[in-house]
Amino acid sequence: MVSTAPPSTPVDGVDGGVGVTALLVAAARAIETHRDDSLAQDVYAEHFVRAAPASAGWPLRVEDAPDEDRNPLWGRFARYFGLRTRVLDDFLLRAAHTGVRQVVLLGAGLDARAFRLHWPAGCVIFEVDRAEVLAFKHRVLTGLSVTAKAARVPLSIDLRADWGPSLADAGFDPAVPSVWLAEGLLFYLPSAVETHLIDTVDRLSCAGSALAFEAKLEKDLLEYRDSPLYLSTKHQIGIDLLHLFSKEPRPDSAGDLAGKGWSTSVHTPFEFTRRHGRGPLPEPNDALEGNRWVFANKP
Numbered sequence: 001m002v003s004t005a006p007p008s009t010p011v012d013g014v015d016g017g018v019g020v021t022a023l024l025v026a027a028a029r030a031i032e033t034h035r036d037d038s039l040a041q042d043v044y045a046e047h048f049v050r051a052a053p054a055s056a057g058w059p060l061r062v063e064d065a066p067d068e069d070r071n072p073l074w075g076r077f078a079r080y081f082g083l084r085t086r087v088l089d090d091f092l093l094r095a096a097h098t099g100v101r102q103v104v105l106l107g108a109g110l111d112a113r114a115f116r117l118h119w120p121a122g123c124v125i126f127e128v129d130r131a132e133v134l135a136f137k138h139r140v141l142t143g144l145s146v147t148a149k150a151a152r153v154p155l156s157i158d159l160r161a162d163w164g165p166s167l168a169d170a171g172f173d174p175a176v177p178s179v180w181l182a183e184g185l186l187f188y189l190p191s192a193v194e195t196h197l198i199d200t201v202d203r204l205s206c207a208g209s210a211l212a213f214e215a216k217l218e219k220d221l222l223e224y225r226d227s228p229l230y231l232s233t234k235h236q237i238g239i240d241l242l243h244l245f246s247k248e249p250r251p252d253s254a255g256d257l258a259g260k261g262w263s264t265s266v267h268t269p270f271e272f273t274r275r276h277g278r279g280p281l282p283e284p285n286d287a288l289e290g291n292r293w294v295f296a297n298k299p
């Protein structure tokens with residue numbers, strides 16, 4: 001069961017806890033943006049990195065990182081996030097161009113898709129994250145005086161609570177198709193919260209809806225505790241991802257969706273690296289080995 005009680009762990013913005021991971025991804029997107037062979041453009045990302053004390057001194061270009069592309073964090077891992085951004089940009093825009101007008105970004109963090117992608121007229125983008133993360137995002141975007149390219153509805157929600165009613169109160173309509181995204185989110189959540197999230201997405205999705213999410217399939221995340229990605233993230237910027245990830249056995253969310261009648265496909269990121277001609281490829285002791293990008297459609 002998911003409790004509707006306030007969370008007992010301390011709530012934080014982007015200065016610590018899981019919130020700081022939103023800054024990590026923003027920094028990776030800034031680096032991707034400045035690459036000559038960039039896979040995705042996010043001109044807002046570097047403003048978030050510059051604005052937060054927690055990311056003071058982080059590089060905004062790969063040339064500014066020690067060892068540049070050979071740096072496991074700012075080279076390979078950042079490229080992973082760049083590839084993920086591109087693949088999920090394409091996924092969302094594909095849904096929008098086939099007529100879906102409601103977009104729900106779960107654990108949106110510093111995702112600036114509402115500002116940087118060209119949405120068809122009539123799209124509304126719900127950005128769900130915790131209040132402190134959205135407050136920081138609002139502060140930075142307000143300072144930039146930018147206008148979203150779609151109607152944008154930031155929603156302060158802790159996904160550990162029963163969040164479906166808040167989405168409905170904010171204008172989400174379950175009777176029309178929607179496209180959902182859980183990018184870099186599920187492995188931070190307790191297993192029961194993930195199950196509740198998937199159930200809620202299913203319940204609020206009519207035929208024609210779509211969902212993409214990222215999962216980690218490793219049975220034991222700690223097996224990769226000394227992988228270059230985890231170690232360099234911890235040592236260079238003090239983020240211990242393994243500490244932030246839930247250690248509970250994960251639900252089979254792709255299987256659960258298939259059981260509810262969704263059609264699903266599960267891909268490694270490396271498939272997209274090959275498709276785009278750039279991005280991470282497998283390596284020994286690879287923290288990305290269990291990562292999967294799951295795409296689901298409700299017929």
Ligand code: SAM
Nearest residue numbers: 021022025107108109129130158159160183184
């Ligand atoms: N999806 C964004 C992206 O890819 O840029 C952000 C990813 S960041 C790694 C994880 C995000 O999930 C953070 O912004 C964090 O605040 C959010 N998050 C984690 N647990 C959450 C919860 N219980 N409720 C709402 N948001 C949560």
